Amino acid sequence: MKAERQRLDKFLANNVADFSRALAQRAIRRGWVAVNGEPCRDAARHIEPGDDVRLDDQPVVAVGTRYLMLNKPLDYVCTQKDSHHPSVFELLPESWRDHLHIAGRLDADTTGLVLITTDGDWSHRITSPNHAKAKRYHVTLAEPLSDADADTLRNGVELRNEKNATRPAELILIDPTHCQLAIREGKYHQVRRMFAAVGNKVVELHRDAIGSIQLDAGLAPGAWRELSVSERTL
Ligand code: URA
Secondary structure (H helix, E strand, C coil), X not given: CXXXXXXXXXXXXXXXXXXXXXXXXXXXXXXXXXXXCEECCCCCCEECCCCCEEECCEECCCCCCCEEEEEECCCCECCXXXXXXXXXXXXXXXXXXXXXXXXXXXXXXEEEEEEEECCHHHHHHHHCCXXXXXXXXXXXXXXXXXXXXXXXXXXXXXXXXXXXXXXXXXXXXXXXXXXXXXXXXXXXXXXXXXXXXXXXXXXXXXXXXXXXXXXXXXXXXXXXXXXXXXXXXX
């Protein structure tokens, strides 16, 4: 996103997590904000790209291009709005929400790794079948999975209302009702439909990796963090 000239109160509301325009104006009035080393009490002052803005002595960085991982909790949706469920966007700073979109949605009843970015090209590289990033899921099943069914899923299975069978997948059985599955495509409800195709049922589904990006073990449900530069190059 290109940096642009904007009022100081707007700049703060856009770039400080959980800051509204009113909170920004209050902080400015109280003298908590400095621009280029000088305290600034003028909310209407225009901030140019490159200006050094500090709140409580901490630098405020323009939203710019964001790359985030979030641990999606159960029952949250990956759309901006839903009348029945909370949205993962509500877990992110309000001023960022309009700029962000999700690279590979999860169902409301799936938990785990969601990548969120302002960078449309990057998001496309992750989700496009041509780039075929592996998405790895931890799956809990209602019924034990036979070796024969595990092989069927590995080799490709026909899904209802789909022309082509699924692409080869990696499946590791942990015990008869738990497995790890990595797929390189993202058909609608794909994992649940794959297990339904062999007469089983997914009771819990958790995504823990996309390409080389792994969900942090210590990131609590609902928490997020920025990706490192090396993670972004996945
Ligand atoms: N496959 C599913 O069935 N659901 C998800 O949320 C992700 C993959």
